[in-house]
Amino acid sequence: MRNFLHRSDVIRVAAPYTLATGDGCQVGAIFGMATGPVANGALFDMMTTGVFDITAASAVVAAAGSKAYWDNAARNITNDGRLGILVGVFESNKVGGQVVATIAIGVMVRSGAGAPTPHSADFALTNLDDETVHTCTTALSVNVAGGLTPQPNSIVFPPGTGNLTVTCSGGATINGATTPIIRTFANNRMGVYIFPNPNTPGDYTVTGS
Numbered sequence: 504m505r506n507f508l509h510r511s512d513v514i515r516v517a518a519p520y521t522l523a524t525g526d527g528c529q530v531g532a533i534f535g536m537a538t539g540p541v542a543n544g545a546l547f548d549m550m551t552t553g554v555f556d557i558t559a560a561s562a563v564v565a566a567a568g569s570k571a572y573w574d575n576a577a578r579n580i581t582n583d584g585r586l587g588i589l590v591g592v593f594e595s596n597k598v599g600g601q602v603v604a605t606i607a608i609g610v611m612v613r614s615g616a617g618a619p620t621p622h623s624a625d626f627a628l629t630n631l632d633d634e635t636v637h638t639c640t641t642a643l644s645v646n647v648a649g650g651l652t653p654q655p656n657s658i659v660f661p662p663g664t665g666n667l668t669v670t671c672s673g674g675a676t677i678n679g680a681t682t683p684i685i686r687t688f689a690n691n692r693m694g695v696y697i698f699p700n701p702n703t704p705g706d707y708t709v710t711g712s
Contacts, residue, residue: 518537538550563597637659686711
């Protein structure tokens with residue numbers, strides 16, 4: 504192939520800050536690992552795929568297979584997509600208190616909502632319900648709880664007949680209150696969007712009428 508230049512598992516870039524061997528690094532939209540000590544601004548070979556033990560936020564709790572993000576301000580791994588770019592997945596469980604996480608970087612990660620999940624009984628959104636879609640086959644309730652990290656971000660389609668009731672628990676609020684919110688399919692044919700309020704931790708915005 505005449506237009507092939509080189510493999511992309513190692514890319515030569517300029518260091519945006521001083522790096523030690525094995526440090527994670529973000530250059531624009533690219534994330535990778537330093538293969539040796541690098542001075543700020545110096546060119547170096549950055550590994551963009553593989554499994555590495557990477558500095559992580561101590562408070563992060565994540566299950567194997569969940570999405571891993573790079574917080575470039577704190578220069579560590581997080582599971583909160585609001586803090587940085589998607590870089591891979593947790594290869595193993597990460598518990599609170601650990602300051603290192605085992606991450607598979609550069610892997611293909613499912614993007615978008617994927618196929619809807621049907622529900623015929625009350626259910627609760629979890630911290631793994633990022634970019635998920637749910638359909639209700641009967642009247643039911645969906646609950647959002649406080650203390651989830653990251654807070655779920657989902658679309659829920661009400662049933663064709665009956666109501667979808669959105670409730671909260673564990674210190675969470677919805678639209679700034681604890682009052683359940685009722686939505687119908689007739690008024691929300693594009694689904695009800697449930698997502699974190701970026702200005703108020705623990706609060707969820709519920710769209711529709």
